[in-house]
Amino acid sequence: MTTPTAPPILDFSPFYGNDSEAKAKLVEEVRKCCHYNGFFQITGHRVPLELQKRVMECSKRFFNLPLEEKLQIDKNHNSFNRGYELLRSQMLEAGTGPELKEGLYIGEEIPEDHPYFLQKKLNSGPNQWPQNISDKEEFQKTTMEYYHAVFELAKDVLGVVALTLGVESSFFEPLTEGAVATMRYLHYPAQPKDEDEKLNRGIGAHTDFGCVTLLLQDEIDGLQVLDAPSGKWLDVKPTPGAYVINLGDLFMRMANDKYKSNTHRTISASAYRIAASRANPRNTPPITVQDMVTSAYKDSYGRAEKYKKELEAKKVDVGPALTAVGA
Template sequence: MTQPIAPPILDFSPFYGADGEAKAKLVEEVRKCCHYNGFFQITGHRVPLELQRRVMECSKRFFDLPLEEKLQIDKSELSYQSPADTTLTFTDHNSFNRGYELLRSQMLEAGTGPELKEGLYIGEEIPEDHPYFVQKKLNSGPNQWPQTVSDKEEFQKTTMEYYHAVFELAKDVLGVVALTLGVESSFFKPLTDGAVATMRYLHYPAQPKDKDEKLNRGIGAHTDFGCVTLLLQDEVDGLQVLDAPTGQWLDVKPVPGAYVINLGDLFMRMANDKYKSNTHRVINKSGKERYSIPFFFSGNPDYLCECLPNCREPGEAAKYPPITVQDMVSASYKESYGRAEKYKKESESKKMDATPAVTAVGA
C-alpha cells in the first residue's frame, strides 16, 4: 500500500547559488512534487522573516477592528475616491476584488456551509487610468485601505512591501518549475510580465471543537484557480492536503519562515494534467484564532495558456483548448461565489417556509 506523503520542506537557496548539483537536486525534488500532488514547502528564499512577522501583525491589527469599521471597505460594495473627488462605485467584485470580505461569503466545496473565514483582498495599486482598470481586467484596480487601523501609513507600506517581495518569489518558483519541464528558467517571462496576483489577509475565528466540521469549515475542500499559490501560515495549524493515492487528509504543520507552495488549476491545465492542482482545505479545530496570508499568482490576464513543452507523449493531443488567464480565473471566481449566494438564498427560503403563519387576533 502506498504510504501517504506530506508536502516536503525543500531548501530553495540553491536556485540562487552556483552549486549546480544542489540546484539540480532541488529541481528534481520540485518535479516529483508537481507530479505527485503539486504541493511542497520552501525555506531558504529571499523574503525576510522580519518582514513576514511585520505583515502578519498588520493582518491581526486589521481583523481586530470592529465589524462596522471593516465594512467601510466591503469589497461587495466597492467605492473609490478619485483625484477629482468623484465617488465611483463598483459592484462587480468578481473582476475587481479588493477590500474586506465578510465571514461566510465564499463556498468552495459543494455540500458544506459557506466558509468560516473573513478576509482583506489586496493587489497591485492600479490607478483609474491604467489599461487594466479601464478594460476591467482580472482583479485590477485601486486597493481599499482601512482608514481606522492603527498607524495606517505603516500598514499600507508594510503590506505593499510584502506584496512585492512575494511577487518576486512567485516568479522564482515558476523559474524552478520551468526547469522541471526541461526549458530555461526564463520560460514563463511572458506569463509573469504584467501579471496579476491577489494577496489575502485571512482570519479564521476560533470555533468549538464539537462543531460539525462539514458545515463549519474554514475553507472547504477545493483546488486553487490560478497558476501558483504561496501561503504564509501563523503558528496555528488547520491546513490539510488530500493524499490522492490513499484518500487521507494530511496536516501541513506550520514551519516558521516557510511558504507552502501549490500549483493551481490553470497550471495543471497547461501541463495537460501531468502536474497536479491538488485538493486542500482548512479546518480550524485548534480552539484558537488562525491567521494566514495566501498569495495567488494568476499571471498576465491576456496570456494565452496552451499546452506546455514536454507535457505530452509523442502523438498525444492536448486535453484542453487555449484559454486566457482572464477567462479561466474569472469563471472560477464566479462559480465559488455564486455557490455561496445560492446556499444563503436556499437557507433563507427554508427558514421562511418553516415559519408558521401568524393570524391577526381580533381582525
C-alpha cells in the first residue's frame, strides 16, 4: 500500500516556458494529483511575492478593525454576497459547531446597472469596502490588483488541467469569459482552550463548491486534506509564495467525476489566508452553475443558523462568547 503523502509542491514555471519535456512532466504530475485527491501546490507562478505580502497585510488590517466597523459592510445586508462574513456564520460539516472563521468577500466590481446585477446573477454586485480602514485607497487598490493577478493564474491552472485531459490548454478559455470569481480574505481566530475541537474548527470537513480554488496561506498551518484510501488527515504545510490548488465540485461534474473534488478542513490556530475560487454563471446541464452553488451556500449557512436557533431553544447563551472571540 502506498504511504499517504500531503499534496506535492510543483514547479509551475514550465507552463510558461519552451521546454516541452519539463512541461510534459508538469502535466503528468498534475494529472496524478487530479486523479488521486485533487490537491497540489505550485511555485514558479506569475504572482509576485511582494504583492502577496502586501495583500496579506491588507487582510490583517481589515480583521484588526473593531467588530462594529466590520459589521458596517455585513454581506447579509445585500443579496450578492459581497462584504464581511461574521464569525460562526457558516457550517460546512454537519455535527460540528458553526465555523471559527470570519471573512471578507470580494469580486470584480460589478455596478448596479450591469446586466449581471440586474439579472441577480450569482455573486454579482459592487464590492463593499471598509470606510475607516487605514490607507483606504491603498487597501482597495492592492486588493483588486491581487484579485486580477490570481484570476489570471486560475486561468493558467485551468490551462494545465486541460492538457491533462488531452485537449488544448485554451480549451476552458470560453468558460472564463465573463466569469465571476470570488476572493475571500479569511481569518481563523485561535481555538478556545479546553473546548471540544470538533465544535471549534476553522472550517469543517467539506469539498469546495466551485471550479478551482487557489489558496495563499500565511506561516501558520492548519489546513488538512483527507487521504481517502487510508482515511488519514494530511497536514498541508505552508510554503512561502506557494498556492494550494484544489478542484471543486463544479469541475468534478464537468469532468464526469474523472477527477476528484476532495474533502479538506482547517483546524484553527490563529491564521490568515486568502482564497480565490471560481464560479461561472453558465449552464452545465442538467443543472446551472448558479443553482448548484447557490444551493450549497444555502445549505452551509442555513445549517449554522439552525444550530444557533437550537442552542437558543435550549436557553444556551452564546452571544457574549462569540463577541469575545471576534473582537
